[in-house]
Amino acid sequence: MASDLSAHSFRLANGGRIDRSRPVRFTFNGRTIDAYAGDTIASALLANGIHLVGRSFKYHRPRGILSHGSDEPNALLDIDRGAGRRDPNNRATVVEALDGLAARSQNHWPSLDFDLGAINDRLAPMFAAGFYYKTFKWPRTFWHRLYEPAIRAMAGLGVAPTESDPDRYTQRNAHCDVLVVGGGPSGLAAALAASESGARVILADEQAELGGTLLHDRISQIDGRAADTWRAETLATIAARPDVIVLPRTTVFGYYNHNHIAMVERVTDHLQAPPAGLPRERLWQVRAKKVILATGAHERPLAFADNDRPGIMLAESVRAYINRYAVAPGRQIVFAGVTGSAYQAAADAKSAGLAVTFVDVRDPTQCGEEVGELRALGVEVLTGHTIIGSVGRKRVAGLIVAPVNGPGDVGAHRTLPCDAIAMSGGWTPAVHLFSQSRGRLQYRDAIDAFVPGASAQSECSAGAANGTYDLAATLDEGWRAGAEAAGTTASRSFAVAPSTRTDSGRARSLPTDRDADRVRAFLDFQNDVTVKDIKLAVREGFQSIEHVKRYTTTGMATDQGKTSNMLALGIVAEALERPVPEVGTTTFRPPFTPVSFGAIVGQARDALFDPIRKAPLHDWAEAQGAVFEPVALWRRARYFPQAGEGMHAAVSRECRAVRSNVGIFDASTLGKIEVVGPDAAEFLNRIYTNAWLKLAPGRCRYGLMLREDGFIFDDGVVARIAEDRFHVTTTTGGAARVLVHMEDYLQTEWSDLKVYLTSTTEQWGVIAVQGPKAREVIEPLVEGIDLSPGMFPHMAVRVGRICSVPTRLFRVSFTGELGYEINVPTGHMRTVWDAIIKQGAPFGITPYGTEAMHALRAERGFIIVGQDTDGTVTPDDAGLGGMVSASKRDFVGKRSLVRPDMLLADRKQLVGLTTADPKLVLDEGAQVVADTKAPIPMKMLGHVTSSYWSDACGHSIALALVSGGRARLGETLHATTPSGFAAVKVVTPVFFDAEGKRVHGGLEHV
């Protein structure tokens, strides 16, 4: 045995596509593995005599490498590329060997060879289908605390990485005339034909090299050339054509509507030293006019007892390891199957110098000349035999077979000694993508498989994916598909010798004389589902294949049952005694194979996760030590703490400055829309609830906007700049949706109105200067505008200059103080801001943030849409009934306001709340109730929408939406607190300057 464990002990002396001049070393469970460039982890392990690579999901049974491709259910490894580059559940069959890579097996403790969890295998009778639905029912509270965590620890596969992923990922959108999925013979032929006429073609294949089965075909001649020569020449021809993109290592994993295809390209994982700047993976989104699915087929296992031992593989995979990787999966291989392809695999193994026996489970009358041909090579072929089981534990050591003498008559057992078994239970076309495209599958009895039927999208399948297994036919079909997709009528026929063996029998559960209750024949290797489980599910009354799938979990692992589904389906059909098409098939869903989160996220991480919109004075505010808060995508300065100040102190100081002297605020994020045209006033008259026709140029008005359903949608001040030009402002968060709402009405309902809308949100920066000293501060800086109250009253707008920069100067107030909102082109914001700060210094001008702004407006009872409203608040609910014009013929939302529901007396209405404890600031969102002793669930009357400490009032203040609130003025209610309830008094929602005199700053009389 010692020699078997030396490096490359199972490497064949000649052949293969590996590069023997480029040795590669990686580790497997700490042991150094010698490999060659061109190896996968799986081929390298096999070359070193290692089959045992993991423990199974449920029973912790030793498992080996089953396949050579992306359908691998067993050989799932944790791959560590160093420095945070670790991820679990990699299929060893698709990971390319690389120096320094560390592979580890999963789901075992303390070691792969000695795994305590294997006790589950002895307890198998407990773990029949649906076992946890039956077992872990009681007591109910144990599920979350005990059962689920324990099951997860025991049954899990890989462990998710905890470190941040240091790799970069990117994405690309692409368009093409023809997307060919799969670079096997039919895909190559399709791409060759499609690109001939100059069409834009993308050819994607999940493997490192394109060629599919041609990569391990040593006998076929295509048009007189060896298969591999034809492959290389064809690929070179295709790649040299303009407008062709050939993508190896690229898995098409999703087929969505309108030929929108998602695929992931593995860019650097196979590179020893990737150039800096290359992403690890690239997610492609392709819009293809036509898709050709040349996705090949997956081989099925045979269902016999203990068919899951390490060393038991799929026959075509054994052929691939021998021919492509120059690896002998065993020196003494028993082939068992029902397919012509398995005979070819056996013949290849034999010519590689390995000892071969063939067991054909078909009746001798169903076998053809392949039997004689294989015998002529000196191989023992047993026909008409069944398989009773296998021997060995961590590596198969023999196959137990017996002749079938008649129905139910199994003859004497014979154990065929071996170190590998190659099984072939038939072929299943890889129809995953076709099914994702919503095409209809149809059952083709001759090959016992579902094949693509009617298309739902512009695609077609070719080759093995279409159930066509003969190489010549596959090439012809691929070429025809490619030519048609590119819109040409050229035809071509390929000459292939020798012809492909495509015959296949029908394998279900194999006859046995053992106790059926003790036989475990695995179907779904990854989820540990056996024939017995399927039969139990059927006995328990499950008939729909979708129910059987969910009850037994067959096909629900990360491999989505690529190897198992068709066999499982056959077993269900057999158990139900119904034909396969009547049982139907389960739904195929994306992704075809697992996709990394990195690829899906792409560039959208860290700073590129979302655009962060910074207000024009962000940098200034940051330098002042401002604390920011997100408002939609914007970051806004929330408050400006001075040394040692907390938020409470800072906000109180900022509020006090505005009320007593002057404050300055960056209000640039307010949405702005320029409304231009002779019908602009009429347009606004229809959009807002209040009247606009008589607003004179130079004047502003507060406007309230509803949705069609009558609920408050947005609000803001609108200035009439000229007869035909308005400057509309919206809330910060509402800017985009208000413009869309307006455009929608303009384009669909009132296309006769002569009005154009343009977003100017970012054209204008806005500096709010608010407080009794506001005029004194800005007056020296303003040119061409008379700020005297008589000439420039509250709610007026003037166009002029400030600091030599053009301005639209608004006299408006959201604080209740005398104030101005100075609009200047954004690029000039800093200049003007600095000048005002300088000018205001003698007056103690104080920058304030959104928190002070909120508190100041709440003291005056001004609502914030989206905070004090939630999409179910009418103007009357918000105490703004006066804003609704009674005389206008119509406006958006008008009809909804008279629906009976909108007029109920117990609607939630905006009120003020003051707390019995003046220092207590309620939580926003706190529920309001009448009786704290009421039984739970107690009736909730409403909730707190805004809550602040009011420096001006000397007590806390809150706004709330309370059922029938205005009729409750003076009542005591209760608001929830983290520890209980607080008594609150219902008051009018104006806490300060109830008469609203301060906006005039004592400069004028109302």
Add this chain to the structure above:
Amino acid sequence: MSERSAISVSVLGAGATYSLRIAPELVASVREAAGFDLTGSINTAISTGAKIAARLGPDEWLLIGPDGQSNALSDEIGAALAGHFHSLVDVSHRNVGISVAGREASMVLNAGVPIDLGDAAFPAGSATRTVLGKAEIVLMRPDADRVYRVECWRSFAPYVRAFLEETAREFNSQ
């Protein structure tokens, strides 16, 4: 890989930029305003000297002129369109222009732009409103073959620029 050229992503100087809205039947009689050629079909950009007129919709143009001409240009355009109902709004401070140049510029853009930027679908002289990742942009290919101009709103510019620089990395480091 060696034939790959560098991609340059650079923020362009502020232009005098306007959003012009005018009905197609009215513009047909005007054809030109202050040196901006308004005869292009939808999704085209016509460059005349330093001026670009990008037609983004049936009645919508984005006009980009040289910096420092803001007031004079708007007066000139207004004069040319006098008597025809239109809306001319100065968006010079709203927009930021970013140039993406290099042989693989379209691939860099296609990291976040979903539309077809192939030569047949998006030849020189094309312009369209689209998205780049999570930002709305106007994309133009005014004249030079592999030089694209991305116009976005001011506050999105850092994101757009960083996005383009990030996706350009694989073309610039080899």
